[in-house]
Amino acid sequence: MNPGTTSAPLLSVQGLCVNYGTDAQPIPAVTDASFSVSAGDIVGVAGESGSGKSTLCTALIRSLPHKARVRGKIIFDGRSLTELDASEMRGIRGKDITMILQNPMTALDPLFTIGNQMVEVLQRQRPPLTGPLIKTAIEMLRRVHLSAPELRVTQYPHQLSGGMKQRVLIAMAAACSPRLLIADEPTTALDATIQEEVLLLFRDIRDRLGTAFLLVTHDLGSIKRICDRTIIMYAGRIVEEGPTAELFRAPQHPYTQALLASLPHLDEDEISMSSIPGQVPNLTQLGAGCAFAPRCTRALPACTTRQPREVSTGPGRRVFCLQFEGTA
Ligand SMILES: Nc1ncnc2c1ncn2[C@@H]1O[C@H](COP(=O)(O)OP(=O)(O)OP(=O)(O)O)[C@@H](O)[C@H]1O
Ligand SMILES: [Mg+2]
Structure with missing residues (x-):
């Protein structure tokens, strides 16, 4: 950790x-x-x-x-x-591994209720969950502190605010206890x-x-x-x-x-x-050197001609910069 x-x-x-x-x-x-x-x-x-x-x-x-x-x-x-x-x-x-996408507004299906979408995720769990999955879904929404979870499972995505939708997505992403x-x-x-x-x-x-x-x-x-x-x-x-x-x-x-x-x-x-x-x-026009060199106030001539190597600068610390090469 x-x-x-x-x-x-x-x-x-x-x-x-x-x-x-x-x-x-x-x-x-x-x-x-x-x-x-x-x-x-x-x-x-x-x-x-x-x-x-x-x-x-x-x-x-x-x-x-x-x-x-x-x-x-x-x-x-x-x-x-x-x-x-x-x-x-x-x-x-x-x-x-589960992923919460960059745009929460499009990540839920507008045609299905929140409850339907959550139950679908829960059905995929192995080993299968016991008991009514809608109850599990409500409990998951409660855990992410979404107000009135019993009502939310009956609603469609457009009836929820952006923050509420994001909580639903987080609840779904955490539903199967992912490792990552x-x-x-x-x-x-x-x-x-x-x-x-x-x-x-x-x-x-x-x-x-x-x-x-x-x-x-x-x-x-x-x-x-x-x-x-x-x-x-x-x-x-x-x-x-x-x-x-x-x-x-x-x-x-x-x-x-x-x-x-x-x-x-x-x-x-x-x-x-x-x-x-x-x-x-522009990624299509990168040169041989460090991509930051044109904006860097401390760039050396060599910075534009080759990539910096990884330099370990302490426990768990590393940096890719020519200034540090030879000093570690
Ligand atoms: N499908 C694609 N086809 C071609 N180029 C792409 C595609 N997706 C991303 N890129 C290019 O790859 C580069 C990295 O994009 P990416 O979306 O990973 O960046 P980002 O750091 O997530 O940016 P942002 O902070 O805006 O979300 C950008 O130059 C982008 O234009
Ligand atoms: Mg991005």
Whole structure:
């Protein structure tokens, strides 16, 4: 659960690459991403829009569009997910690994009641649940503190607010006690007080069920509040990782430093990542060097000619920046 734990990780991702383009015209959305998540860990993934966060998550559950080409290893609980066939993967998806999608407004089917949709999820559980599943669904909604759960199960998605729908999705994602719950921007569409409640709900699920979380967000405030560890992505690559408190106290990568420096009020609710001078690079025009070099105030000539290597800078801490090479 904490950084430094030595047991085999629940999830181990090694050299993951996702290309949406072709060899001739690559769109490298994720490049050489390696990281791990231990049981009960809450790991945050942050980075500007287009940095590859959703692609990374979707690759983990093998739900990318067909044209996407994936390389690298994804080991979950000792099994290599990239080598499973579609039916074996379906057995893992929605049971051991569940995902809450970026857009809660479209994730529920408008034609079915909340109760119908929850019962359908519950029916897939193994071993089968006993007793009336609608009662279980109501109890699950109560656990995520949704008001009037008996009424909600009879309602259709359009009769619920955005925050209510998000709670339903969280209840469904947690229904089968997954070992890993991937949440892609789960609070972006919600107002600040509901955001806070959703984060507390995640922590409650982790504490109650031992579920590990991969929490993707633009909102560094959310990460600071609940994540044990934080991964920062830039242009498809992981640029820094560390225990959250340390990473926020002493960011090492110039990009992480710029992100944090651009957020003077980190304890306030609304935190955006839009104020770093310069543009996020076009993935089809990346050069040989560090993608952040054109925006980096400390770039060296070598930064534009080759990729930085991973440098370990302390327990659970690593950074990809030429400034650190030779100093570790
Ligand atoms: N289906 C697709 N086909 C081609 N390119 C894609 C596709 N999906 C994503 N991309 C590109 O891959 C890159 C990474 O996109 P992704 O959605 O993973 O980023 P993100 O970090 O989740 O962004 P956001 O914060 O806006 O959700 C972007 O440049 C995007 O344009
Ligand atoms: Mg995204």
